[in-house]
Amino acid sequence: MLNISHLTKRYGDKVAVDDLSLHIFPGNIYGFIGHNGAGKTTTLKAAVGIMQFDSGTITIDGLDLKTNPLACKAKLAYIPDNPDLYEFMTGIKYLNFIADVFVVSPADRQARIRELADRLGLTSDLAQPISAYSHGMKQKLAIIAAWIHTPRLILMDEPFVGLDPKASHLLKQMMREHCDRGGAIFFSTHVLEVAEKLCDKVAIIKQGRLIRSGTMEEVKGDDSLEEVFLELEDESC
Amino acid sequence: MLKTLIKKQITETLALTFRKGAARWTVTGGRGKNSGIGTVVVMALAMLYIAGMFTYFSVNLCNSMMAVKMGWMYYLVTSGSAILFGTFGNIFSTGFTLYMAKDNDLLLSMPIKIRDVIISRLFVVFFMGLLYSGIVSVPAIVVGWVIGGFSFPRVICGLMLVILVSLIVLGLSCLLGFVVAKISQKLKNRSFLTVLIALAFLALICFFYFRILNRGQDLMYIMVRVGEDIRGSAYPIYLFGRIGEGDWLAMLAWVAALALLLGLIWLLLKKTFLSISTATPSPKKAIYKEKAGSQRSVSSALLRKEWYRFSSSANYMLNCGMALLLLLGFGGYLLVKGGTLLNIMSALGSSFHGVAPVLLCALNCMLIGMVDISAPSVSLEGRSIWQVQCLPVTPWQVLRAKLLLHLGISAVPMLFFSVVLMVLAPASAVEKVLMLVVTVLYAILFGLFGLFLGLKMPNLNWTNEIVPIKQNAAVLISMFSGMGLAMAFGGLYFLLGKVLGATAWLSISALVFLALDAALFFWLKGPGARRFAAL
Numbered sequence: 001m002l003n004i005s006h007l008t009k010r011y012g013d014k015v016a017v018d019d020l021s022l023h024i025f026p027g028n029i030y031g032f033i034g035h036n037g038a039g040k041t042t043t044l045k046a047a048v049g050i051m052q053f054d055s056g057t058i059t060i061d062g063l064d065l066k067t068n069p070l071a072c073k074a075k076l077a078y079i080p081d082n083p084d085l086y087e088f089m090t091g092i093k094y095l096n097f098i099a100d101v102f103v104v105s106p107a108d109r110q111a112r113i114r115e116l117a118d119r120l121g122l123t124s125d126l127a128q129p130i131s132a133y134s135h136g137m138k139q140k141l142a143i144i145a146a147w148i149h150t151p152r153l154i155l156m157d158e159p160f161v162g163l164d165p166k167a168s169h170l171l172k173q174m175m176r177e178h179c180d181r182g183g184a185i186f187f188s189t190h191v192l193e194v195a196e197k198l199c200d201k202v203a204i205i206k207q208g209r210l211i212r213s214g215t216m217e218e219v220k221g222d223d224s225l226e227e228v229f230l231e232l233e234d235e236s237c
Numbered sequence: 238m239l240k241t242l243i244k245k246q247i248t249e250t251l252a253l254t255f256r257k258g259a260a261r262w263t264v265t266g267g268r269g270k271n272s273g274i275g276t277v278v279v280m281a282l283a284m285l286y287i288a289g290m291f292t293y294f295s296v297n298l299c300n301s302m303m304a305v306k307m308g309w310m311y312y313l314v315t316s317g318s319a320i321l322f323g324t325f326g327n328i329f330s331t332g333f334t335l336y337m338a339k340d341n342d343l344l345l346s347m348p349i350k351i352r353d354v355i356i357s358r359l360f361v362v363f364f365m366g367l368l369y370s371g372i373v374s375v376p377a378i379v380v381g382w383v384i385g386g387f388s389f390p391r392v393i394c395g396l397m398l399v400i401l402v403s404l405i406v407l408g409l410s411c412l413l414g415f416v417v418a419k420i421s422q423k424l425k426n427r428s429f430l431t432v433l434i435a436l437a438f439l440a441l442i443c444f445f446y447f448r449i450l451n452r453g454q455d456l457m458y459i460m461v462r463v464g465e466d467i468r469g470s471a472y473p474i475y476l477f478g479r480i481g482e483g484d485w486l487a488m489l490a491w492v493a494a495l496a497l498l499l500g501l502i503w504l505l506l507k508k509t510f511l512s513i514s515t516a517t518p519s520p521k522k523a524i525y526k527e528k529a530g531s532q533r534s535v536s537s538a539l540l541r542k543e544w545y546r547f548s549s550s551a552n553y554m555l556n557c558g559m560a561l562l563l564l565l566g567f568g569g570y571l572l573v574k575g576g577t578l579l580n581i582m583s584a585l586g587s588s589f590h591g592v593a594p595v596l597l598c599a600l601n602c603m604l605i606g607m608v609d610i611s612a613p614s615v616s617l618e619g620r621s622i623w624q625v626q627c628l629p630v631t632p633w634q635v636l637r638a639k640l641l642l643h644l645g646i647s648a649v650p651m652l653f654f655s656v657v658l659m660v661l662a663p664a665s666a667v668e669k670v671l672m673l674v675v676t677v678l679y680a681i682l683f684g685l686f687g688l689f690l691g692l693k694m695p696n697l698n699w700t701n702e703i704v705p706i707k708q709n710a711a712v713l714i715s716m717f718s719g720m721g722l723a724m725a726f727g728g729l730y731f732l733l734g735k736v737l738g739a740t741a742w743l744s745i746s747a748l749v750f751l752a753l754d755a756a757l758f759f760w761l762k763g764p765g766a767r768r769f770a771a772l
Contacts, residue, residue, distance in 0.1 A: 074629040084623070085621060096538075101535050101629065
């Protein structure tokens with residue numbers, strides 16, 4: 001579904017992502033792990049088409065992101081690490097805006113907003129301006145906006161930050177349900193326990209280079225993901 | 238600690254105003270160079286331009302008032318103008334700087350005295366007030382020295398007057414900023430209400446101004462009469478004017494009075510700062526009622542998003558849409574008092590053929606060129622720009638929505654004023670149609686030009702929306718270019734009009750504006766859209 005091939009991104013002289021290749025299949029929850037500044041966010045932003053890259057290719061369902069950006073973007077949803085949403089809108093206006101852009105019919109959007117907002121406990125706050133939302137509420141709204149158009153691929157940057165335990169649990173459920181329906185999820189996280197329990201596959205990145213990837217078993221073997229991650233970090237130093 | 242906080246405030250203000258690290262990365266991959274220098278130059282030119290206008294006003298007023306031995310009245314009028322200019326320019330930023338700064342929570346959670354936080358914020362408010370009021374008061378004082386003569390008391394007291402004016406601006410800004418912050422806490426549609434209050438304030442000034450003019454008396458005679466009244470019944474105000482003339486006692490009296498007033502304002506701020514700056518700005522929780530919405534097209538959704546952005550901000554509406562109110566106001570005034578204009582234009586037309594339609598069209602263009610809604614719209618995306626960049630919409634669709642908002646909001650006031658001018662102008666039918674064509678092309682030009690500037694000088698890292706709306710080179714350049722080009726269009730007619738005539742001049746201008754429209758349109762669709770995608 002998402003194929004990243006030999007991706008390289010430089011900021012001036014600094015190489016942020018160096019010849020990175022990943023392949024995410026339908027049904028996969030794919031975790032992306034690395035220390036701060038390793039290149040996770042840059043990779044995610046490149047994969048959703050909001051950051052230009054120097055070389056390599058990114059395809060979504062076989063469509064090249066550079067040559068077919070709109071068709072690719074129509075298939076995906078993105079939740080950034082800090083959900084800077086439109087604070088001048090109310091929650092419901094924001095969701096309607098997203099639904100309009102993704103051409104979701106009124107009946108479908110109404111049903112999905114009802115279902116998702118009820119699940120995440122945000123229904124009573126939908127008429128409030130987003131500027132009055134807490135970080136967690138913004139995160140929940142971003143999740144509803146991401147799910148509202150039933151995308152094939154969802155990319156998330158540290159999605160569990162700011163969520164309460166119940167919402168975290170719900171998000172994990174929603175991620176699994178999405179992949180069971182044939183969708184795919186690619187997300188970055190620092191919470192290794194979550195990654196270990198939730199992900200089908202995982203990739204570890206350091207200083208822009210992929211240092212290990214594969215199924216959870218292939219990556220960690222009999223150790224914990226935390227042990228493997230720390231070991232790999234030390235080896236590369 | 239206070240020194241560190243003031244340093245932080247200055248660094249933040251300068252960095253945001255002069256675009257240090259404004260866009261995340263430029264299209265070419267590196268941070269933009271020399272952009273700060275460019276902004277400084279633009280800001281300096283804009284300030285010189287405004288200061289020049291006030292110098293011209295001051296010279297005329299000073300000569301007249303000194304001739305009737307009422308120099309104090311000159312200083313009173315110019316200082317009053319400086320206080321008005323400074324307070325109006327500072328009022329909204331004060332509320333944001335003091336109470337709504339995004340780092341309030343961070344600073345208040347640290348072991349820092351609240352007093353230090355307030356003083357460091359007030360330092361910026363004072364500096365901005367000094368900047369705004371100084372544009373008026375400094376030229377006025379210098380003109381006063383040149384015309385009235387230099388002396389030690391006049392120089393010292395003159396300088397003190399500049400400082401006292403900026404301190405009054407500080408006090409008024411704090412009081413009004415406090416009121417704005419209180420309104421923001423309690424009301425639902427506060428942006429519209431704030432606009433209404435500001436407009437009511439302006440309408441009041443205009444009302445008194447026109448009342449004085451309508452008395453049909455000589456302005457100088459009125460000023461002398463008012464001056465005598467002030468001296469007789471409002472002695473402290475008379476003393477304020479006396480400061481400029483080098484009256485030590487007047488200066489000391491005002492320093493003492495102002496110290497007392499600022500002390501009281503300080504107590505008010507200190508007492509209320511914590512409760513206002515940490516309050517949740519949600520007066521009454523709106524209740525969500527599920528209802529079936531309608532399906533909108535992508536273009537319509539993007540346009541609505543731009544409208545929500547515009548209508549949610551009193552700063553945006555007042556600073557970038559004020560000229561639209563001038564169009565409506567002047568249009569309405571001309572409907573009532575059109576006869577006077579008709580007489581002036583007929584007299585002008587008899588001495589210089591065709592000058593009436595060109596000058597009226599230039600006036601319309603100048604006002605429409607001052608509308609700068611599109612100029613800050615790119616920067617206003619701020620940190621949420623990722624949103625439109627990852628949606629399945631083209632950059633051009635986003636830019637087009639910004640342009641359509643600019644033109645859509647401008648359309649009715651522009652057409653209203655155009656129709657009034659077309660009815661009043663002593664011109665042929667062809668000239669009248671050309672007046673409208675030129676105005677429409679000019680409005681499109683400055684909608685496009687604003688976007689062009691916004692893309693060339695983006696500032697996405699602001700923490701206070703005042704920065705992209707007011708302290709932004711793109712907005713200043715757009716506004717002054719809009720005025721300047723219209724003046725050139727009208728002024729050049731006096732050079733070339735005798736040869737060409739009004740019809741030819743309006744046609745040539747229309748063609749020039751059309752060519753500029755086309756050039757900017759294609760730039761925005763191509764390189765401009767790519768630049769937006771890469772922001």
